[in-house]
Amino acid sequence: MSGSTLEIKDLHVEIDGKEILKGVNLTVKGGEFHAIMGPNGTGKSTLASAIMGHPKYEVTKGQILMDGEDVLEMEVDERAKAGLFLAMQYPSEISGVTTSDFLRSSINAHREEGDEIPLMKFIKEMDAAMDYLEMDKNMSQRYLNEGFSGGEKKRNEILQLMLLKPAIGILDEIDSGLDIDALKVVSKGINKLRNEAFGCLIITHYQRLLNYVKPDFVHVMMQGRVVKSGGPELVERLESEGYEWIKQELGIEDETVGK
């Protein structure tokens, strides 16, 4: 299996009438790990949300294609079924719905009616993934994200990623608010998925995560565009020199967008 291809072409996105993305171009293929870096307020999370179909973001121009299919024509659940997954920065809390019931519904949503995952098989898979992520098993019986700590929410996102095995995973600041031990565990989960069929788009403004999850390609976003792309060596340069040199190189004074 060679995996899927996510293509983003000249993407323009508005929120509340304000343009945040101003022509993003990016292609992620199965087997590739891409990192999107950049200071706060440059449009990184907007890109992730727009790909998944967040209700507040409006695409005004451009295309998102998944294996040539028009993602923008799809409902949010259809995007997931097409193979997209977004590990969210701020996952919703849903009272009264246990994490376990949610996970099972999610898995079954990707299967045909009448071919639901057998309960025991589901429990086995969930337990194994929870063990791998060093999660407390009681969490599966707690209501989804309700009262979870920041770290628990992030692990829960990676747990879903591991169980749903999407073609393309987008991780929106999965490292924010994690201590070093939690960061290592989360990274371990992401790395376990690495194979030629799985493509990953990792959004972060810290290099720290990328010490554990090695990207093949690195992109820097400023002013709602990808302004620089390169290989893993770019991470090191950003770590030692920061973003200032890119701004100077491109003549950018304020790297943020939509202020």
Place this chain on the structure above:
Amino acid sequence: MSTDVFTRDYIESYSKKQQEPTWMTDMRLNAFDVAQKTDMPKPDKTKITRWDFNSFEHVTNQEEAKQITLTDLPEGIKKFVDTEKKQNLLVLRDTVKQYVHLTSDLMDQGVILTDLQTAITEYPELVQKYFMTDAVQVSEHKLTALHAALVNGGAFIYVPKNVIVNEPIQTIFWQDNPSQALFNHVILVAEENSEVTYVENYLATETEAKTVMNVISEVFAGANAKISYGSVDHFAHGTTSYINRRGLAERDATIEWALGQMNDGDTISENVTHLLGDQSVCFAKAVSVGRGDQTQNFTAHIVNHGKHTNGIILQHGVMKDRATGIFHGIGKIEHGGTKANAEQESRVLMLSKHARGDANPILLIDEDDVTAGHAASVGRVDPLQLYYLMSRGISRQEAERLIIHGFLAPVVNEIPIQAVRDQLTDVIEGKVN
């Protein structure tokens, strides 16, 4: 039949036919006189002047009621029952007893589970002591008076001092004749230091036929007694319902309500608990779903009389189509109820822009040294919750279903019998989809 055709003669002959003692006949006749002089109740924010409380049949002609076994119950009823084990169960069909079982162990300890009619004959002193005396009054309004005059079914459950009933007691009040009115009266008494879990189902054959339900429960928790009371009400669309469940808690007693208010017709439902004794506690939890064009008015009301009493109200309602649901939460702390606590939370989830929901929190406090709090909200399904669930591949419809069930879970999960809990989940499923 309409209430206008009832006469003293009718009531007297009905009472005689039921072979009731004179005090019961007199009580009915007195209540009938009261009904002529009193007004209908006036639930806040709902106008009921055009509701049809008059079209119903008081008595269904049935063959001689025979004792049946659980396996004789129709499928629609059987699913409410845990047929695996022989449970403590009373079944009434169109007000007539069909089945009753109470373990011999409980019988030996003096526990009583029987239909009201039998109780009036066999335990007249007990029934007379509790029937519309200290909890609900005949004269509160026309519907309570008519209830007393026309009561035609019900249950009597009595748990003596120090007896712990481990297995739940269940009742099923089943309306089979679509026009049959249930003037159903439940008396549940738990004497000092006793414990009991009770679950009741009101259910009807799906129908548009006009009828009336006038249901009263009176619940007495003696000192340090613990009562857990669950219910699923599911009357049909053509049915106009008045439902009144009232509890009295003595010193150190606890009454927990978990009410599934799932009627499809216009409904007034009130649940009032008086925390009379010091340190008594009440948790009043209720869920409701409104659909179609029905109007419902719910009241959860706890009165803290005693010191250090604790009253907690939790109501969650879902309104769809053109349904209206008014939720009153009333916490009242009487003078003298020092260190009392009154908490309440009422939340309404709206599924359609034509539905109407109102959460109406009221705190009435006549004592200084108390704590109280309330939370109320009326809102729609959170689009970000939908987005999150759908981003995992779950369809919009299924995502809404999960959110709604989750919203109602705090009460559904409190229903003490698994079969009834499953049934309530099914009823909710049927109503929201």
